[in-house]
Amino acid sequence: MLFQNFLKLPTNLWGIPTTQEARPTRDTSYQGLLGHRAWMALDPAIRERFAKRHDHRAFYGTMRRVALSPGGRVLALISRLFGSSLFPGTGRDIVTLIAVDGGAGDAAGHWERSYLLPAGHRFTVHSTKRLDAQDGLLECLGRGFVMKLDLRAEHDALHFVSTGYEWRCGPLCIALPDALSPGATHVVHRELGGGRFRFSLSITHPWFGLLAFQEGDFFEREA
Template structure:
């Protein structure tokens, strides 16, 4: 059922939204690393929308796993807006929207994971081209994580390098015992205008806390 619903959505490799060349992600990589990525990944991460413009990706979640500590972490994270997946259902549609945030000079990412029963989960975050690595993800309640991007096996990889809490004008680094561990997001092109999004959180003591994987393609506006 979920696959049928996804396939019925009109999709296109190119959006009709008004776009500008965007070198913000490319500037964070060496030319050699950027050159190792497939052309389709270049296109996805070189789109800068006009203010308020949005790109929509539609897909399906095909893997979600938690260990016991990961499940409790995801539930506890609801206190700061629920930035982590909380359900383990697979074979359900998912939507990602990317909106240009001109005020902050970044991108607002919204992820919608539908459920066969009940309301979908919606996760919001903002990617900002700031911080010690030049890229950070703000998840709400003053909490952000610095991200370092790299290329591994022709995929674009985002890895957390530290977490911080913003209190007014002050930014306080969070100690390791207050963080979930190492977060890695991988964007891998699959050809045919599709790509795989994979999220993993690994704790040095509790191991693989959460793993989620989904396949997406850009929707026709």
């Protein structure tokens, strides 16, 4: 009897979520995550980029500024273990190509940013996002690590704001403490008009401050 009662003890003794509990499902689209009113308030050009599945789209532009702190350089090196999700260099006016496959209308979307470097070299970072029925928008970082994202809308901008990091393996799900995570990530897609948009990214750690910052302007390349 004592052994049977022991088996009924909660497994989450330390308050750390270890499994994915059943939760209500969510609309797996950007419009569903934002809500109709916020979605319709966005600039039509932003809605067009994120509203439907695109087999392949390519954008061309220049990263006007790419900065890393010493801690950011360490983070960029670590990210290479998970598939290179952060550019390890710094500089200004770096020509950059963005390729998108399987856009927002799909359960998954894959982004590649290629930074064109001197002597014909390039460095490509990868970003895979999933529209999850339970957790909303997730960015898959590799090796089972995911970043949970919240969407926020302004008329001329769509914001992607991290709300936490987790490690997942099958049904197992362990939330990372803020101090052990890469930091708060904030990505902004801002419409500039004339088919152009501004991309900005910042990563801020609670102990080490701003680790990474990027900002550049892009337009769609004709096929």
